[in-house]
Amino acid sequence: MEAFWIILAGTLVAIPCGLLGCYLILRNMAMVGDAISHAVLPGIVIAFFVSGSREPISMLLGAGVLGLLTTFLIEFFHSKARLQTDAAIGVTFTWLFALGVILISVFAGQVDLDQDCVLYGEIAYVPIDLWITGSGIIMGPRVIYIMGIVFLLVLSFIVIGQKQLFLTTFDPSFAAATGVNVALWHYLLMGAVSFTTVGAFESVGAILVVAFLIVPPATAYLLTEDLNKMMLITTLLGLAISFIGYHLAVWLDGSIAGAMSVVAGVLFGLVFIYKEITSRPALVN
């Protein structure tokens, strides 16, 4: 049962991250996911400090606000200060993340949060972190509910916004000319990345979130030239990574999030080598 909950939690993080990641890498914004997943930290700490508990709604709000602030700052530095996008990303998220680290260390005595947990997460605790109702009924692991909701929200966002996301990603100026609000869809996507990141944060940690955001979509991108197939392959990869990663961690007796990230990287490497071999022109004797 323990294995089932952990793999399910991993998959519920992997799929929404991967679906959003497809759009991020096609917008040349993969590292924005990285930036958001780090920069939400002060938002989480402040929300935690204000509400005094790890109640998910306030943490989602705190992180969501910081996530949008991050994307806004990146856009702002890029367009107003004419900084390159990657430099704007680097400037924005490092100081926000550092601010979060300082907040945690200052309030360490009063706050049940630590840097290790935020960075590496502890997916192994998923099965014992249960949601128990006021009347004492055990509803199962809390993370499954949070990520289940995030998963459904992201899925409906991608399905409803399919046309607009496709159009604004491929050709934003054409989209704007036809009256689509390009900025709105940009911030909706970034908002979705922020919420997914923070939902996944405490269970799997920032590093696995970034791995799930970028590596499965990048692997799928190598394998197909059709956006829908790319999202399908990303989903299947998320499942495979969670499953193999968990068993690798059990076998090694090591970090589960670490093992999942490594599996993601290895699968990417294998696909890359496969593509290199198959696309090489046949040698003429």
Place this chain on the structure above:
Amino acid sequence: MIHQVETPIVELHDITVSYHKKPVLWDIDLTLPSGSIIGIIGPNGAGKSTLLKAMMGLVELSSGYVRIFDQDLDQVRSRVSYVPQKESVDWDFPASVLDVVLMGRYGKLGLFTRPRKADKEVAMECLRQVDMENYAGRQISQLSGGQQQRVFLARALAQEADLYFMDEPFAGVDAATEKAIINLLKSMSKQGKTVVVVHHDLQSALEYFDWAVLLNLRLIASGPVNQVLTPELLQETYGGKLTLLAAVGDLLTKKEFPSRE
């Protein structure tokens, strides 16, 4: 030499556009006639693409206003179509030719509606008009420059608009595509559509356009093509680059044009 039109399809009033506080378009007052093929001509960096974007509300105006069909732009978006420079998108994007052409139908569909069979038929008909119907299922990463441009034109046709803005549609395409595009533009104009084209090849301008707009940050001239493409006005537009211009000017006065075939 700025001709104003009685009932213009596009009207620009005192338009100034700046990037980072530096003006790139200065006080443009312009009216364009409906039903014609209009060329926007000028040297590199003259603000041709910016002028096109200003007409469609894609850049912020420092001053002035734009009216299209004598209405506010947002009320007539569905009647206006845009062909961006083909270099402006990533052609390695995972999409098929039909996917891209169907984007032209999105403006007519609501948020929740998927493209229907009728939309696909329109898209296929538009591909047929640019001789690309056999490529509908092809991935866009496999297209040549000329084919990319044809796909963009098909997407614009699929919008079924009345006014088309095209940014350098002849740049980097093969001779066959160039001929196909100009034939398409002529047949569109016969159907009463108006096409505004950013163009930088002077030699073909007289042959392609009914109306020309000469631009170099300021509006130099706007009017029927044979009145505007004169050596004096071209010299004013292109400033120092006179060696090329003298030759073109000679051609224009003698009305002798090299065959483009």
